Amino acid sequence: MSTPHDEKTGGGKPLVSVRHVSKQFANGTLAVRDVNLDLGTGQFISLLGPSGCGKSTLLRMIAGLGAPSTGTIEWPTTSHDASGKPERDLGFVFQDPTLMPWANALANVMMPLILKHMPKREAEQRSAEMLELVGLKGFEKSYPRELSGGMKMRVSIARALVMRPKILLMDEPFAALDEITRHRLNDDLLELWWKTKFTAVFVTHSVFESVYLSKRIVVMAARPGRVMADLDVDAPYPRDELFRTSSDYAHLCRVVSGKLKEAIGS
Numbered sequence: 001m002s003t004p005h006d007e008k009t010g011g012g013k014p015l016v017s018v019r020h021v022s023k024q025f026a027n028g029t030l031a032v033r034d035v036n037l038d039l040g041t042g043q044f045i046s047l048l049g050p051s052g053c054g055k056s057t058l059l060r061m062i063a064g065l066g067a068p069s070t071g072t073i074e075w076p077t078t079s080h081d082a083s084g085k086p087e088r089d090l091g092f093v094f095q096d097p098t099l100m101p102w103a104n105a106l107a108n109v110m111m112p113l114i115l116k117h118m119p120k121r122e123a124e125q126r127s128a129e130m131l132e133l134v135g136l137k138g139f140e141k142s143y144p145r146e147l148s149g150g151m152k153m154r155v156s157i158a159r160a161l162v163m164r165p166k167i168l169l170m171d172e173p174f175a176a177l178d179e180i181t182r183h184r185l186n187d188d189l190l191e192l193w194w195k196t197k198f199t200a201v202f203v204t205h206s207v208f209e210s211v212y213l214s215k216r217i218v219v220m221a222a223r224p225g226r227v228m229a230d231l232d233v234d235a236p237y238p239r240d241e242l243f244r245t246s247s248d249y250a251h252l253c254r255v256v257s258g259k260l261k262e263a264i265g266s
């Protein structure tokens with residue numbers, strides 16, 4: 001593991017560059033203070049920290065759902081519209097799957113394509129392929145009420161990835177799931193990331209989950225929310241059950257846990 005730094009790009013220009021970003025809400029809460037981060041193409045990055053340290057606020061600002069109070073968030077490799085806004089090529093997965101209850105799995109995944117006026121047949125085909133990729137072949141016609149929590153989250157991930165975004169932002173997507181389902185979804189998410197090569201930014205409270213998934217862990221502290229450590233996870237991919245039960249994994253978890261404790265204590 002390396003020491004804290006804020007210039008990690010994974011080679012070349014970063015996809016997203018967060019510069020001196022602070023966010024103060026109207027009620028005076030300083031949710032995020034002076035955050036600097038470069039999100040490099042193809043990385044799997046976790047934002048790890050205690051409740052209230054501003055992880056969601058930061059993720060939402062990267063997605064353009066709320067502006068920084070000070071500082072800038074730039075997309076150096078992206079085209080910009082006439083007003084100078086970056087065309088953010090991203091998918092967002094929330095903690096709640098937020099599916100349309102009246103639509104089946106296929107229609108839920110198709111929704112962003114239809115909104116972009118893709119012909120229905122093509123949208124259907126692409127969405128069915130995406131459902132297959134997340135392990136839901138055969139469930140295309142199932143409604144959300146007929147799916148388990150893990151399956152609903154898979155639909156939500158398929159919907160976020162169907163537009164083939166460069167970056168997938170995930171806000172504690174598996175927090176509400178049992179441990180076995182969570183492990184399976186962690187494995188499947190890694191496989192998906194490996195196959196489709198998007199940049200992943202994953203918000204979590206869990207040291208174990210962040211170490212298992214990430215190439216890089218950004219440790220945050222609360223009040224005000226700020227970056228306390230920026231760590232490389234030196235373990236090769238693909239990662240599987242062997243890694244999860246290895247002494248290397250246990251060692252990495254101890255190191256990250258120590259950093260998190262330091263961050264919380266600071």
Ligand SMILES: Nc1ncnc2c1ncn2[C@@H]1O[C@H](COP(=O)(O)OP(=O)(O)OP(=O)(O)O)[C@@H](O)[C@H]1O
Nearest residue numbers: 025026027029031050051052053054055056057058
């Ligand atoms: N719209 C808002 N108005 C005022 N304060 C807010 C708003 N949204 C978040 N906050 C505050 O900003 C701080 C950071 O919140 P945020 O949700 O980003 O933290 P978090 O690290 O994602 O927490 P958790 O892990 O519990 O989801 C908290 O103190 C929260 O109460």
